[in-house]
Amino acid sequence: MISNSFKLGEDWLTAGITLNICKGKTGIALGQASRDKVENSWHIVQKIVDKGNPVYGINTGFGPLCTTKISKEETKILQNNILKSHSVGVGEPIPEELVKIMLILKAHSLAKGYSGIAIATLERIIWHIEQDALPIVPSQGSVGASGDLAPLSHLFLPLIGLGKVRYQNKIIETKELFQITGLTALDLGPKEGLALINGTQFIAAHAVKVVEKLHSILAQADIIGAMMIEGLQGSVKPFYKELHELRPFKGNIHVARRIKRLLKGSEIMEDHIDCERVQDPYSLRCMPQVHGASRNTWLHLKELVETELNSVTDNPVIIDEELTISGGNFHGQPLAMALDYACLAASEIGNISDRRIYLALEGNSPGVPKLLMKDTGINSGYMILQYTSAALASENKGLCFPSSADSIPTSLGQEDHVSMGSIGGRKALRVIENVEKILAIELLTAAQAFEFRKPLKSGIFLDKIHKSVRKKVSFADKDRVFSDDIEKGIEMIRNKTIISVIDSIEKKKDISLKTKYSAQFEHY
Template sequence: MGTQLISQESISWQKLAPFLDGPIRVRLSPGAKNSIRESNKVLKQILKTKRKVYGVNTGFGKLSSVSISVKDLKQLQLNLVRSHCCGIGTPLDLGVTRLMLVLKLMTYAKGYSGVRPKVAQLLVDMLNHDILPIIPRKGSVGASGDLAPLAHMARGMIGEGDVHFQDRIVPAMIALKESNLNPIVLEAKEGLSLINGTQVSVALGIRSLAEAYILLKTADISGALTTEASLSTRTVFNPKIHRLKKHKGQVQSATNVYQMLNGSEIVKSHEDCGNIQDPYSIRCIPHVHGSSREVYINAEKIIDNELNSVSDNPLIFPNGEVMNSGHFHAEPVAQALDTLSIAMAEIGAISERRINYLMKGIGDRIPMFAAVNPGLESGFMLAQVAAAALASENKTMAHPASVDSISTSAGQEDFVSMAPWAGRKCLRILNNVRAILAIELLIAANVNHRFHKKMSSGKGLVPVMSLLRRHHMLTIDDHPLSDDIETINDLIQSGKIVNSVSQYINVL
C-alpha cells in the first residue's frame, strides 16, 4: 500500500486512479494542515461576532431566512446530515466511494471550508483503515452538490449507518471502534461542508476516464484486426495522409493501425486485388476513433480542473470574508461526461458496423457469418446481434443528462447539472463498448484463424492472436459464445490486450 500526499498542489486524475483498485494510505502535507487550521480559526472569529452566515447559523436552501440560535448550531448540522441521507439503489462501488473521501479531503486542504482539523483527520484515518460508508448510487442531481451521497458519507463519519470494513459490512461505530477511532461530533458549518461538493460526480468521472483510456487503445487494436481479417487495405492508414488533417487524435489512431498491420502476410496477399474503397467503418477508423480521442482529452482537462478546485459553499476567506457561490454545481463535469458518453458510444457503434461487415461474407475467402460450414453452422450470427443490441442501448443512453435539468428545493435550486447520472450512464455505456470490442476481437481473430491460417498477422497483431489462442478463443465449430466474450471482456478491462501489443509497438 503506497502513500498519497494530499496538499494544495494540483495533481492529475491518473494520480488518484489507483484508489479505484484498493486502499492507499494518505497523509496531509504540513501546508494543507495549516490551511485547514487557519480557516477554522477564521470561522471561529466570525462566530464570535454573531454575524449571520448561511448554513452556519441559518437554515438551508429555501429555509435560509430562518435564524438558528447558538445553542442549536450543532443540532442544525446533525439534522442536515441525517435528513439528507435519502439515497436510493445499490451502493456505489468501493473504488468510487474511496475516491469521494480523497476528493473531499483535497477540497479541505485548500483552506476555504472552515472545518476543524479533526474532521479532515478523520477522513485521513478512515481512508488509511479503508472504512468506507455504504452509499446508495442514486439520489443526486449534481447541485447543490452531491448532497444525498455525501450525506451518507458524512453519516459514517458521525458513527451512524453501515460501512464496508475488512471485507464485511458492519455498523460504522463498530468499524471506528475496532480502528481506535472516534466519530466526529459536528460543529458549525461542518455538516454542510461535508455534503456540499462535486466529489461523487468527479469520482465517477475519474472511473470513466480510466475505463475509456483502455477502450480507446483497444478499439484501434480491434479495428486493425478487422481490417486485416476482412482483407481491407492498409494504405489508407498511412500517417502521412492523416497529417494533412489537423486532428492529433486522428493521426494517433491512423499510426496505431498502420503500425499494427506492418508485416502482415494477410494484407500482402491481396495487395494487387484493386479494391481501394473499403467500407467507411474501416476506412474512416482514424477519423472516428480520433474524434473520440479528442473528446476524451477535453474531458480529462475538465475533470482535472474540477478535482483540483474548491467545491464548497459558503467559502471562508483568510481576511474574514464569507462569500456564497455556486461552486457545488457540477455542470462542467456533467457536460464533460455527456460528451465522453457520445464519443464512446460512437466507438461501440463503428465497431458493431465492422462486425457486421465480417458477417456478410467476403468474396470466396470468407463465408457468411464466418462459419466453416454455413447453413449447417450459424457461425457468429448471434454475436453480431448481441453487439447490435448493445450499440442500440448506447444510442439511447448517449442522450445528454446535462440538458435535462429539473427544479428542486421549492425552486431555490432551479437549474441542476445531473452530473452523477451523466457519470453513471457513461460507465454503463463503457461497459457495453467493452463487450462490443470483445465481440469484434473474437470474430476477427477467428476469421484469421479459420480462413487465413497459413499467413501471419501484422507485427502488432501477432501477440493478440497468441493471447487469444492461449485462452482457447480460436475455434472452428459452433459452440456457446457467452463465456468467450466474457473472457475477452476481462482481458480488455485488465489491460492485457493493450499490454500484449505494447510489447512490440508503441500504442499511442
C-alpha cells in the first residue's frame, strides 16, 4: 500500500526510498517546479538547434564524431540512431528489480531540469515505472564512462518502439506492448537520446542493492558471531566499551556494543567467567575490529550513493541559455572505487566467518566435540560444511581485484579513461551472495555448538534465535544430507529471519541493541 509520494527532481532520494518506490510502498510524482525546469531546459535546446551553434550531442555527432556537424533536419534522426547503435549489451538480463531502480534513478535525474528532454519523454518513463513495464537489459557491455551507455540504451529502446519488456509476467516485444496499451513510439527531439543513455544509473542501481544487501549481512554477522562466542564459550571482555573508547572508530564501537548486549544475561558466559583461558583466537576476539571496518566501508558507500542518486550525470548539461557544459559528470569513478571497497568489505565478513566455522570444528572448546558431533568416525559431522565455506571464501578473494584499477580506452581514444564501475557493481553483489551462504553455514554451525551448552541458557536474544533456527533445522546427532540444511540456512539469511527475531524482542522487552551510532549504521 502506497503511504506517501516522492517528488521527482525535488525531494532527496536515498537507497531506502528508492527501494520503497521499487516495491510500490512509496509513490512518485512530478511536481510543477520540476515540470517548469524540464520545459525550460527543453526550450533552451530548441533555441540552440535554431541558432545552429555547435553544441555536443545536440547538433554534432557523438564520441569521436563530436566535430561532425548535424543539420537541423537530422537532429531527431540522430537521437533515435544513438539508442539503436548503442544497444550492444550481451549476457544474461539483469533482474527486474535492478531495471526498475534504473528507471527510478534516471527519472529523478532528468526531472532536475538540466538535460533538455521533453515532458512527454519523462512521463513515459514514469509510466514504465508505475505499470511495471520493465525493459530487458543485458548485464554486460558497460565500461562505466560516458555513463552506462549500452545498458541505458537497452533500457530506453521501448520509448521508440524497439526492444523487449517484461509486462504482466511475460517477456514481449515492445510493439506488442503498444498493441496492448495503445501507446505509440515517442518522437525524440534534439539531445533526448543522448540524455537518456548518458548517466551512471546502471552502476548506481547496483550500488543501491549493495547498500541494502551489505547492510543485511553486516547486521547478521554480528548476531551469528555472538552465537558462536557462546557456543565456544569465548570471552566477553574484548567487547567492553573501555577498550574501544581507546580506538574510537564508529564501526568498531557499534559492533562491540551490539555483541556485548547480545551476550548480556547469558548463563553460558557466566559459567566460565573464572576460567584460565587468557584470550580467544582473532576470529572471535577481533569481531569489532573486522566487522567494524566493514561497517565503516558501508557507511562511506551509503554517503556516496546518496550524493550520486541526487546528481545530474548526463552530458552536456544545460545550465541556462548562455551556458551549456560538456563535462564528465557521467564518469563512474566516484562509485566504482567505493564499490570495489565494499566488495572487499563484504568478502572479509565471509573470510572471518569461515575462520569461526573452522574454529568450531577443532574440538578445543570444553564440552564441544570435534566436528560438532559426538559419534564421529562412522559420521563426519560438520567437517565438510567448512569445505563449502572455504570454497566460497576463496572464490570471493579472487573476485576482490578492483575493477576500477583497470581502464581500456574506447571511442577511438575520446574516452581514454573509463571506470569499469558496472563490473564492480555486479561483482560486489556476487560476493555478497557468496557471503550470505557462508553466514548460513556459520549459523548452522553456531547453533550446533550452542546445543552442547544445555541446560545452561543464553541471554534473551540468542536463546530466541537458536529456537528460530531449530524450527527450520534440527540438531544433528548423525550424518545427513547437509545441503538441505544449508539451503534452509541461506533462506533464513536472505529473509532476515534472525533480524526479525531481534526486532520482535526489542519491541516487546525493555532492551535494545541500539548504539549511539545506530542512526548512521541502521538506516539507509
